[in-house]
Amino acid sequence: MAKSAARAKVKSMPLKKAAPKVSAKKATPRKPAPVKAVASRGPTAAEKQRFTLYGFATSGPTYTAALMLSLCKHPFSYMHVNLREGAHKQAEYLVKNRFAQVPALRDGQMVAVQSAAILMHLSSVLEKFEGKTPLEKQRVTEWLFWAWDKLAVPVFRLRARSRGTRQFGDEVRIMYDTEARAAISVLENELAKAEWIGAKKPSIADVAVYGVLRYAGEGGIDLLNYPHVSAWKKRFEELPGFATPEQLLPMESRLI
Template identity: 50%
Template structure:
């Protein structure tokens, strides 16, 4: 079986989602550091791997994959894990993935990027994003009020994707205290075998 290679940068939330899914599925992977500050993601050799010029990318033999949500679905399918069991569960997983990439990810990642100095924006812009993040967190909290995980009773890649958003809320100064169900669910995710924090799952440099 070909070895999977993940391309990314350790500070990247979408790269974390792919690395976390691999870790939870017990799959080893090689890692290529993409130096965003040096513009490596816009160079022809990287664009040949990910036409969008973003991280992450995942290479599996001749297959070059991008977009973290799509990568998560690919991994779930390839390894037969965390993808939902029935056609309905699989559809619900996809629904959560499309929703989080629209409503949750950008509105958590951008305040984080502003607070960490990766992105410049005035307070109005920051407040716009955090307002939308809180709207999304309310939806997530309500969904988790009566359910251990987002789809069914077992963790799926929908949980991986949403966890890979809310894990950065604190760095964006978004308070999770009003969301007790989200916090309890985060603790459940953090107890899963193979769980690692982003600093631990993604190497800082290339790794075999």
């Protein structure tokens, strides 16, 4: 449900007679009630139809977006974009994602692209997995940017080489391997001090990082060498609504 719709549902309180004078601080308008979790009352038909994820089953960024929806317990339709046949470069898809990549997420009339931006959009409209305070929100955003700047590129390149979808020699492999391990060491230091990344509770920073590290093993990086990261990964996998890529991303479209 959009925030504006949620706001519309907030009942106005009856005015008390002769309201006493209040200080400027107390007069601050009350925040609208958060949107209730879909799972607590079952999704309405409109909620069911709200999100459509366009993606590819083995795509890490597609998994990240699907994982967020699953953690938010929000149903979504899934459209398979056949990267192998170049469907992402066809005009029909380019109107959804000008970058010719998956994922893309339709939310009503708008389409969001770039998995980190999709996470930010979802956490904002569903009011879930955000940082709690302004400082936490800032830290969460910083980790999202970092995840693509330092972590995702080397991990996904190494994985693509193992899968045979990218070819490069040993020199480049060693460069990506060094970069990936350096990034995971930064995370290891962070998680030695905190249970979750950038906030006291799980946030989209954790979703973004998990969506990359899920595939580290395929890129030849054993996370068991990073005990704090391994413990965090286990904690994350125990969150309600967690699901694997295989559970979330079929090889064909799935409409709900």
